Amino acid sequence: MGQMTYSCRKWELIGMPCKHAIATINEMADNGEQVGELYTYVHKVYRLETWKSMYSFTVDPIKGRSMWPKSDCPTTLTPPPHHKQPGRPKKKRRQTADEKSGQKMQFCQKDKTAEIVLGVNPSFAKS
Template identity: 45%
Template sequence: MQKLKGFSEGCYKFLADIAPHRWARSHFSCRAMTDALLNTMCEILNRWLVDARDKPIITALEYIREYLMKMIVTVNNMISKSDGPLTLGATKVFNGIKKQAQKYTVLWSGDHLYQVSGPHNDQCVVDMNARVCACRKWEISAMPCKQTVAALYHMGAFGERVGHLESWVHRVHWLETWKNTYNFKINPLNSMHLWGKSLVTSKLLPPLIVVAADRPKKNRRKGLDEKASMNAGGKLSRQGKTTRCGKCGELGHNQRSCTNCGGVGENSGSKRKKKKTCGNKKTKLNVGASSG
């Protein structure tokens, strides 16, 4: 934080007001077993439920049921095309880790501790019994980091039984776990006029709702941090981002206001004159035929 303060005072103050466990890997929790701190699943669900939010309760539930039915079938089709011990995403990530681990050197202490050094001055101690590394990536992501894989390479070179490298990955990333997660189906239903009559004698009445005069909103409510980063049009602000021109490639302007390619930008005083065109090709052909 002191190094960051010397580099950028504003960035230091911004991060100082946020709890470290929300942005620093040294304070991340190991419970989630993933290093991806995203709300992608919530955003996708909100996106698909926009059309069902203003519907009656049964119609909305039927919309959700059909969406989940299609999603489970799509995921099962992806699982059927997978043939590795890990999921598709975990396999891609772990292959990159194994490739990076080849650049590291390992020193063995004679016990279960290994000193692993890399080309980026990232020397760490790996405890193979506790399955932890000083970089904390193994604990947080539940997947061996490049220092750990380098230690596994060293163990295998000296005759120790390591087994498949994928066996050191937590079961949460296994393909078998993915199959068990989606090993259920949502059965189709007949239309509502074929449903049986309810045997409950009492009737549940909906609560009294005072309908506002304005049109009901369907979009989800924005958080305070999202509103602060939006402009007057309701879109995310580009403040702090540098624009690159698509014509000349220079920074600081876009192609509409570019004046480096022999043209005049739209935001300048003068504008290009538009050429006048005739009505259509048939008119030109007729005129040409008559004049000939």
């Protein structure tokens, strides 16, 4: 417990004690052992003093690109070259749920009516 490690290694990776370590600390306190303050078991990065010192400075806004500092770097960054992906290109329009399910609207020229055809050839459906 003094090294702030536990077998699951979560305490080492995150900086906060895992549930197993908290249970052990509580058990030590119940048995009368000296455990100290609980905030001492958490990494100092999570403490309020650290957060206050991190955000104590201010960032002054600037009015656009003309106020950016000029770089002394001789190279310029360019985007990577574009290459066409293999395979058939995607359709420009995404289909609605009705179109995906196979329902199609068919219009009759004679009487100007519409009917929904469910994936069946209309010439076979009328016979």
